[in-house]
Amino acid sequence: MSSTLHDLALFPGDLAPARSFFVGIDSDGCVFDTMELKQRTCFCPNFIDSFGLQAVSGYAREAWEFVNLHSRTRGCNRYEAVLRTLELLREHPGIKSSPVALPKLAGLATWLQHEPSPGLTTLRAELDRTGSAELELVYLWSIAVDEAIGKSAGIVPPFPLVRESLEAMRGSADIMVISQTPSETLRRDWAQHGLDGLVRHIAGQEAGTKSGQLRLATEGMYCPDRILMIGDAPGDLEAARRNKALFYPIQPGNEVESWRRFHDEALDRFFEGSFTMKYQEMLLEEFSVQYPSARPV
Ligand SMILES: [Mg+2]
Known part of the structure; x- marks a missing residue:
């Protein structure tokens, strides 16, 4: 996807960094158990x-x-x-x-x-x-x-420690929702649970692919080791890899423990510079085995 003014217009406000760290976060299956x-x-x-x-x-x-x-x-x-x-x-x-x-x-x-x-x-x-x-x-x-x-909008609450994690990050990181859900639904879900005020931008499918959204929001604006994507799907990991960003997986079926680990351990590592590729690979070992690329249906 090419960067155009039309794409940028889909992000409300100014994309210039306000903080030196950036966190992109998926919504369905990552923040909400939907x-x-x-x-x-x-x-x-x-x-x-x-x-x-x-x-x-x-x-x-x-x-x-x-x-x-x-x-x-x-x-x-x-x-x-x-x-x-x-x-x-x-x-x-x-x-x-x-x-x-x-x-x-x-x-x-x-x-x-x-x-x-x-x-x-x-x-x-x-x-x-x-x-x-x-x-x-x-x-x-x-x-x-x-x-x-x-x-069924707004019925499902965020996973435990999502709010606390967003609150802990927002002073140091520009946070953006990166999703393939329609923007209107995203804004409704995030507002319903009072999370919309904790993030800088909410981007849905109208703003292009997750990889494209992450690129538009970060390219040339943050050091790669200060860009983190959080998600529950291989497409989230792919978006991070294409942008040379770090990735934290929320494991489907084990989301509560994933957020606990993020809140108690990974977040500090990210801000302190010890969220290394070795650490990420350890997290990804469990993540990758869950997702076959093909199987007889
Ligand atoms: Mg998801």
Whole structure:
């Protein structure tokens, strides 16, 4: 993704550093325990309904949850998730022998190849431009997902010690939410629990990829060993690596202990300069084994 004024305009306020440290933090599954709720009750049922997969709903659910919860693509952009799930389903023997016709969504694949900020607004523009019936399916699915998420918004509190960690960091670090969730939902979730005032910026899917967001917010502005990304998914780690930043993993299923360790140990190490690559590799050993890149669905 290239840096443009349009991208920068998506960040409220001035991006010039106010502190010498920078912390980027993911939201769903990292700060809030919302991944299972959103994926199982909002994204997946609407995926099955919108794309006519009722007859193979068991396979569809298994594939959706593999892509969005249990594999290296956990936390990816929702439109990428649709393509990846359909790709897995196409290879599934149970689907091959069924009469169900999976949508090809070639227009979605083309759009994702050239769109740096895949979100509802940019999808609407592509739909208006092409008049594609398949893109309209995707658009209506996305709206249905947001409506379902809206009903459960703000119910799930942050993990213990998230607030305390943010409060401990904010005097020394510029903190930014880096996420692929729509910005409106993010602002609502963070405001609902009084966390929005503890961070400098909140960036959602409209501001581009996580890697692109991190680059725009940090490139040439902080020493690499003073930039930290906190996240629960391989995509968060990838964003950190591409920007030569440090990474702290929040382990899915072990989030409370991950935050305790961050609050009691990693945070001081980061500020004192002892958050070394050796320390990071030790943390990542457990993290990496959780996420296969592929498996038969
Ligand atoms: Mg996440």
